[in-house]
Amino acid sequence: MDALTTQIHFLASTADEAGRKQIIEQLRDLSFSLEQPADVVQRLAHRHLEIAMVRVGIDLRIFELLAEKEGEVGLDELVRETGAGRGLVARILRYLLSMGLIAEFGVERFAATNVTKALAGRGAQAMIYHNFNNLGPIFQALPEFLAKHKYQDVTELTNTPFQVAFNTPDPVFVYFSKHPEKLVHFNEYMAARRQGMDTWLSVFPSELVENAKSHKEDALFVDMGGNIGHQCADFKARYPEVKGRVVLQDLPYAIDMALKTEGVENTVHDIFTPQTVKGARFYYLRAVLHDWPDAKCQEILRNIIPAMGEDSRILLDEMVLPETKVHWEAAQVDITMMVSTAACERTRNEWEKLLESVGLVVEGVWTYTPSVYESVMLVKKK
Numbered sequence: 001m002d003a004l005t006t007q008i009h010f011l012a013s014t015a016d017e018a019g020r021k022q023i024i025e026q027l028r029d030l031s032f033s034l035e036q037p038a039d040v041v042q043r044l045a046h047r048h049l050e051i052a053m054v055r056v057g058i059d060l061r062i063f064e065l066l067a068e069k070e071g072e073v074g075l076d077e078l079v080r081e082t083g084a085g086r087g088l089v090a091r092i093l094r095y096l097l098s099m100g101l102i103a104e105f106g107v108e109r110f111a112a113t114n115v116t117k118a119l120a121g122r123g124a125q126a127m128i129y130h131n132f133n134n135l136g137p138i139f140q141a142l143p144e145f146l147a148k149h150k151y152q153d154v155t156e157l158t159n160t161p162f163q164v165a166f167n168t169p170d171p172v173f174v175y176f177s178k179h180p181e182k183l184v185h186f187n188e189y190m191a192a193r194r195q196g197m198d199t200w201l202s203v204f205p206s207e208l209v210e211n212a213k214s215h216k217e218d219a220l221f222v223d224m225g226g227n228i229g230h231q232c233a234d235f236k237a238r239y240p241e242v243k244g245r246v247v248l249q250d251l252p253y254a255i256d257m258a259l260k261t262e263g264v265e266n267t268v269h270d271i272f273t274p275q276t277v278k279g280a281r282f283y284y285l286r287a288v289l290h291d292w293p294d295a296k297c298q299e300i301l302r303n304i305i306p307a308m309g310e311d312s313r314i315l316l317d318e319m320v321l322p323e324t325k326v327h328w329e330a331a332q333v334d335i336t337m338m339v340s341t342a343a344c345e346r347t348r349n350e351w352e353k354l355l356e357s358v359g360l361v362v363e364g365v366w367t368y369t370p371s372v373y374e375s376v377m378l379v380k381k382k
């Protein structure tokens, strides 16, 4: 077994990202194939507990305390640093260890693993908080919601498990506009989620940006629904010399928190109103259309088209799902979109149909993540 493990570690260390993910999937399937029915139940039935305990670990800074040290950390030190009860800390550590989230070196001696270090990161922590605090109650409401609606497609923005969970008639973004404090973690996660990883900027042909015939006063890049402006900042950093305005657009609650990046204009704009920046080279929307059902996407796109000049292109930075064998990371985001905004992730066919319905066509697609199929689509008027 040890020799096999060494070999697998070697294979993974020499594989590219797609290969590494494939190894993880094969090992998962191998592990599942060894399970008896009782193992399956034990693995699945306590899934809620895992994220609750990870949140507790984050609240107590356990992952950071372990990750900050090079070597082992004793139970007494963790008790002292967290200020929590000794018995409680010991039980939390026992659970985290049993789930493979930290390492143990003998009695009451603990250390960080690569998983611990990941959970010590701000972006990962923000995602855990958002999923536990905001998505948790929605997932809890899902089974009864579906039963009540006789398992029909979820298509109405104001009739999803989200409204049940948050006891509101408002659609998600209206609700969060009124409760911006609930989105702090989400915004932080959105900003951090691709740090150090490939983004659309890694795969999109740079000549299409560099050859833009922009003047200083023309708009080069308009990031619609750009949240707090991390994509604008990345774009500016990647193309510091290219002339043209870089404009961030979002709702007031996001713009109020926006980064102040030199050369980026932070502006309030509602995607359901006509685009006011005319003739921009690129209207960029990342993970925006996946928040909306088709009819709403059509509305968003129809509000951009009149502003487009001959050279204008829409850049959709979204998942493009394959027709078969969708990876679980993508499938879980698809369900998350359904339960909160009656929206979905789309296949290439579905994207093309949606775009065609408003007179747009896909000119090119560049994919930059193997498991979630994140891709940038270059879109023009027909």
Ligand SMILES: C[S@@+](CC[C@H](N)C(=O)[O-])C[C@H]1O[C@@H](n2cnc3c(N)ncnc32)[C@H](O)[C@@H]1O
Binding pocket: 173, 190, 191, 224, 225, 226, 227, 228, 249, 250, 251, 254, 269, 270, 271, 272, 285, 286, 287, 288, 291
């Ligand atoms: C899933 S987030 C994506 C954020 C950003 N594009 C990214 O990829 O990091 C969707 C964004 O759409 C924004 N949004 C929602 N409704 C909007 C509206 N009516 N007008 C403008 N922005 C909106 C939200 O505030 C949020 O920042």
